[in-house]
Amino acid sequence: MSERFKYVEDREMFSAARVKALEALLIEKGIISSEAVDKVIGYFETDMGPFNGAKVVARAWVDPEYKARLLKDTPAAVAEMNFPRGMTGVEGEEMKAVENTSDVHNLIVCTLCSCYPWPLLGLPPYWFKDPSFRARSVREPRAVLKEFGLELDDSVEVRVWDSSAQIRYFVLPERPAGTEGFTEEQLAALLTPEAMQGAAKVKVG
């Protein structure tokens, strides 16, 4: 930080002013538009749109029999949900739900960008298609999960699943504590694409 500002006591206020000054100058000079930064930030907070996978998971959390069917024959259990045509993925493709428990954490990676079941899971997050993400997830999944802000106990086994054109995986996350009275709809609202790829846990609130 510049020497001449060393007397500014509140570093936070200074940093905030510094950033605001930069953005204001860039806009004044016509270097960026006033919406440019909002757009970039918005990209990271994109609403993933219809997120049917969340409904599948919520159903499995409230209905143990449905859950058993989902783990045994995922495509048939997904078909039971009667999603609009085309909203569950390509017809006839094989899908497999893998269950997170207190002992096992599953992480999904993807060899080809085409094998992402986006109608079910929402648009893939930006990091999912990254080749280095995939390579490192296979090699050092715990380190990658830690970068996502998810630290797992050493006792938890981490399984990495490589989605392919033949079989596409998604994670059935653990139902979070404190959701006993929740409706299916409330439960579905807790799900994120990250949770269904195993890069996050489901949190309440």
Add this chain to the structure above:
Amino acid sequence: MITKFEHFAASSLMGGSETLPRSNGDLLFKKLWEDRAMGLAITLSKKGHYEWESFRQELITSIAEWEASHCKDDPSWDYYERWLLALERIVIDSSIISSEEWDSKTKELLNEKCL
């Protein structure tokens, strides 16, 4: 494969000390100015004012400088302060704006207390 610049920028930081801080999968911003600083760095590179790799190197340097003069568990560690330092350097070096006008605008905003 079509990759959004934003996706490329964030992914290229993973795997080292320059990784963007996250909490349970989501990017973690503790203060209001942090996401603006993140967005500004990416926006300027996206518009071609500097290579993303050049920014990444500035970020690695600014983090290394802090690490060389602090204990690893020093609680004053602040990722986005290092980010802001890297951004200041690359913006000035790339002659996008001058340090004088940036300083004077900063003073102006601090005096107006309109933050």
